[in-house]
Amino acid sequence: MSLSTTTGRTSGSAADSRRHDLAAFLRSRRERISPEQVGLPATGRRRTPGLRREEVAQLAAVGVTWYTWLEQGRDIQVSAQVLDAVARSLMLDPSERAHLFALAQADDPSPVLDCPTVNPAFRAMLDQMGPLPAAVLNSRYDVLAHNRAYGHLVGDLEALPFEDRNLMWLAFTESRFHDVLVDVETEREGMVARFRSAMADHGAEPVWKTLVARLGQVSPDFAASWERHEVERPGSGIKRFQVPGVGLLSCDYTSLWLGPRPGAxxxxYTPRCQETRARLELLAER
Structure with a gap:
């Protein structure tokens, strides 16, 4: 089953605009680098700042004509391997590299797996909320930080590699989160719909496409859900957990946005009844 992340082919005008943006971006990055920064000898006065096109081509081991056409916004084929060489030659940082591959509509062969952090103030706030489970998530459902009570629900996240500390991944694979989530089928459908909605702003970012591809490979249920193209905006709601040795937890979950746009x-999770409150306190004693 194919997993598509776009709704159609790019129109001519959109492609022209993207190539223009790519050309302008490459020129701006080239002009900020001096020959000395990349180990090239200085050759007297230059009419323009930064590196020359032929110097970038030399550093990236590509043809001068091909690179010139790329900076002129011509409609040419661009491989991921050549883009990788250009990115290294222009000394692009992770954000700039991701932008380059997004403009070129190419998959990054070596995507940078960022490990976002949460400042100490938020971590202290999360800890103070115990025994209420609380976490900081991004719009991709990565768990960026959480308190001890939240770990009792989803499992030992610290034991997982960062790319697996993702609620979508945990919901569609064998995990404690999958096991304790009572309405797992409904919850998974909602998560996929919210993920797809958020991905509209991030469709060109390799890390989003990589997660979709990974889930599609390991979970036919995810692949089927993804192909339905349902969308839903994030918000608040109700979740139920059946925790071994504790019992049923019925909670309202509230999302508190950390910026002006939906993202992190x-x-x-707050208890919906006295029984759940008592069971959360019992869970906190473990």
């Missing part, structure tokens, strides 16, 4: 958010 703090999610807090």
């Amino acid at each position: 958010r703090m999610v807090v």
Whole structure:
């Protein structure tokens, strides 16, 4: 089953605009680098700042004509391997590299796996919320930080590689989160719909496409859900967990956005009844 992340082919005008942006971006990066920064000898006065096109081509081991056409915004084929060489030659940082591959509509062969951090103030806030489970998530469902009570629900996230500390991944694979989530089928459908909605702003970013591809390979349920193209905006709601040795937890979850646009958010689970409150306190004693 194919997993598509776009709704159609890029129109001519959109492609022209993208190539123009790519050309302007490459020129701006080239002009900020001096020959000395990349180990080239200085050759007297230059009419323009930074490196020359032929110097970038030399550093990237590509043809001068081909690189010139790329900076002129011509409609040419661009391989991921050549883009990788250009990115290294222009000394692009991770954000600039991701932008380059997004403009070129190419998959990065060596995507940078960022490990976002949460400042100490938010971590202290999460800890103070115990025994209420709380975590900071981004719009891709990566768990960026969490308190001890949240770990009792989803499992030992610290034991996982960063790319697996993702609620979508945990919901569609064997995990404690999958096991304790009572309405798992409904919850997974909602998560996929919210993920797809958020991905509209991030479709060109390799890390988003990589997660979709990984999930599609390991979970036919995810592949089927993804192909339905359902979308939903994030918000608040109800979740139920059946925790071994504790019992049923029925919680309202509230999303507190950490910026002006939907992105990173703090999610807090509050008990919907006295039984759940008592069971959360019992869980906190473990």
